[in-house]
Amino acid sequence: MDFLEGFLTLEVTVLIVAVLVPLITAVYLYLYDRRQKQHSVLRNYPILGKVRYFLEMIGPELRQYLFDSDNEAKPFSREQYGHIVKRSKYVRDVIGFGSKQDFERAGYYIRNAMFPLQLEEMKYDRKTTVSTYKYVLLREGLFSRKEARVQDELCAYLLDESDAVVIGENCRHPFVVRGPIGMSAMSYGSLGSHAISALSIGLGMARGTWMNTGEGGLSPYHLEGDVDLIMQIGPGLFGVRDEEGRFDWVELKKKAEMPQVKAFELKLGQGAKIRGGHVDAEKVTPEVAAIRKVKPYHSIDSPNRFREFHDVPTMVDFIERIREATGKPVGIKIVVGGPDSLAELASYMKETGKGPDFITVDGGEGGTGASYQELADSVGLPAKSALMIADATLRRFGVRDRVKVIASGKLFSPDRIAVALAMGADLVNIARGFMIAVGCIQSLKCHSNDCPVGVATTDPKLQQALVIEEKCYRVLNYLVSLREGLFRVAAAAGVDSPVRLTPSHVIYKDEKGIVTSLEEVYRLMSARVGSDFPTA
Numbered sequence: 001m002d003f004l005e006g007f008l009t010l011e012v013t014v015l016i017v018a019v020l021v022p023l024i025t026a027v028y029l030y031l032y033d034r035r036q037k038q039h040s041v042l043r044n045y046p047i048l049g050k051v052r053y054f055l056e057m058i059g060p061e062l063r064q065y066l067f068d069s070d071n072e073a074k075p076f077s078r079e080q081y082g083h084i085v086k087r088s089k090y091v092r093d094v095i096g097f098g099s100k101q102d103f104e105r106a107g108y109y110i111r112n113a114m115f116p117l118q119l120e121e122m123k124y125d126r127k128t129t130v131s132t133y134k135y136v137l138l139r140e141g142l143f144s145r146k147e148a149r150v151q152d153e154l155c156a157y158l159l160d161e162s163d164a165v166v167i168g169e170n171c172r173h174p175f176v177v178r179g180p181i182g183m184s185a186m187s188y189g190s191l192g193s194h195a196i197s198a199l200s201i202g203l204g205m206a207r208g209t210w211m212n213t214g215e216g217g218l219s220p221y222h223l224e225g226d227v228d229l230i231m232q233i234g235p236g237l238f239g240v241r242d243e244e245g246r247f248d249w250v251e252l253k254k255k256a257e258m259p260q261v262k263a264f265e266l267k268l269g270q271g272a273k274i275r276g277g278h279v280d281a282e283k284v285t286p287e288v289a290a291i292r293k294v295k296p297y298h299s300i301d302s303p304n305r306f307r308e309f310h311d312v313p314t315m316v317d318f319i320e321r322i323r324e325a326t327g328k329p330v331g332i333k334i335v336v337g338g339p340d341s342l343a344e345l346a347s348y349m350k351e352t353g354k355g356p357d358f359i360t361v362d363g364g365e366g367g368t369g370a371s372y373q374e375l376a377d378s379v380g381l382p383a384k385s386a387l388m389i390a391d392a393t394l395r396r397f398g399v400r401d402r403v404k405v406i407a408s409g410k411l412f413s414p415d416r417i418a419v420a421l422a423m424g425a426d427l428v429n430i431a432r433g434f435m436i437a438v439g440c441i442q443s444l445k446c447h448s449n450d451c452p453v454g455v456a457t458t459d460p461k462l463q464q465a466l467v468i469e470e471k472c473y474r475v476l477n478y479l480v481s482l483r484e485g486l487f488r489v490a491a492a493a494g495v496d497s498p499v500r501l502t503p504s505h506v507i508y509k510d511e512k513g514i515v516t517s518l519e520e521v522y523r524l525m526s527a528r529v530g531s532d533f534p535t536a
Helices: 002-035 040-044 046-057 059-067 078-090 193-206 249-256 286-292 312-326 343-352 373-378 383-396 414-422 432-437 468-493 518-529
Strands: 107-110 129-140 145-155 165-167 175-177 181-183 210-212 228-233 261-267 330-334 358-362 404-408 427-430 506-509 515-517
Touching: 040 046, 078 129, 078 432, 078 468, 107 414, 107 468, 129 193, 129 468, 145 468, 175 228, 181 193, 181 468, 193 210, 193 432, 193 468, 249 261, 249 312, 261 312, 261 358, 312 330, 312 343, 343 383, 358 383, 383 404, 383 414, 383 518, 414 427, 414 468, 414 506, 427 432, 432 468, 506 518, 515 518
Parallel strands: 181 210, 181 427, 210 228, 228 261, 261 330, 330 358, 358 404, 404 427
Antiparallel strands: 107 506, 129 145, 165 175, 506 515
16 A cells, blocks of 8 residues: 555656646746747747747748648759659669659750660760669668668769860860769868768769869868869968968969869859858868868858959969969859850950860859858859850850860759750769768758758768768769760760750740740850850
């Protein structure tokens, strides 16, 4: 009986505590919220207001997983996100039943040939293969999934040697590229060490590609894999600056002596932010600060433009000086704002015979670790329009053959890449596609250092989620599957290599169903910049 009485007493005590604690907490919060002055809804409706704020907080997750349709969410829809994941994890790029694309909307389409080419007619490197790991889905239930990780051998789908893209042909050390797709600028600091390492190793295994370091400087993690590097230099001069923030030519030459560094890129602008880069203080660890040569745990804001030059002639002189000092190609990254954006540079290139070896054209739809809404939404043209303006302007002044054009801006699938190549790009950059390949779930917290999957964070605990050995193969699989898909699209268009895609291979359909050839669109664009129309 004593035991039973003790048990009942304990049970009653637990029940009282279970009821009273929440009740007292609710009363306290009710009284507190009625008196606080910050939130109007909580003063009038303390309880319902709490529910409102709770639903508002989990709203993005609810929309992403429950309410948004497959093709609705931004920046990447569930459908687009799923395709990237399937390519990287399963090396699967087939669908069933039909496309989910809205064919009533305006858009660009690949013009298929009446007699497409056979696989054996395609011109690519058939000998180079890559070893990888992929997943095979064995069983998928409502609450469980069984997968097996298996080894596989894939064709690398590199360009034929005769079709290799050569950047800086007249440099002492030209950069020869056998894969038309590379990684866009993503800095260490913006991404964590695990993400950068996985990307470097995966891209290196894929061969024939490149990795842009971003403006945060060259880190040891960019060097983890055997991948060619384009070292980006932003207005903040991170990685090539002295303690006073001035350009350090000795440090530049040290970087140029590294065999993996194949070229340098001056970042004039970025599609998502027409300004210098920004990194929040919590991301600036002592290691990040040492690489960038800044103070740790202080937010970093690059200047809006370089202080080393102020116009086209002084910029070109700076480019020439870097090329002479390093012997390697030097390019610029720009955002096109209008039909005349590149006219002054192209004219000066024609007049002097000088200029950049490549131009990266970044579209306004591109991503970033941190930006401002007004800049990301409304400043700078999207990639397709910008690309045609750049190509047409360079042709107008007769300097197109001297400079390679790299397109960037949400070009994450073979069809999008094919359209960009047809519009005048020689090569294509991808950033967020590779982020998704290493585990990004679009939590949209890149700027906060709270990335839940360890991609866009320098927090050691959060980075534990990203296993380098596993994710590097997803990067490899995604890139190789993109190359294969690109050759598949080229075959459908009737050309033996994607390097031979031209405006004649793309058409534009508007909302009314009226079709216009890209040749005609390009003619209209060329007329605005005074260019000659390119021929195949």
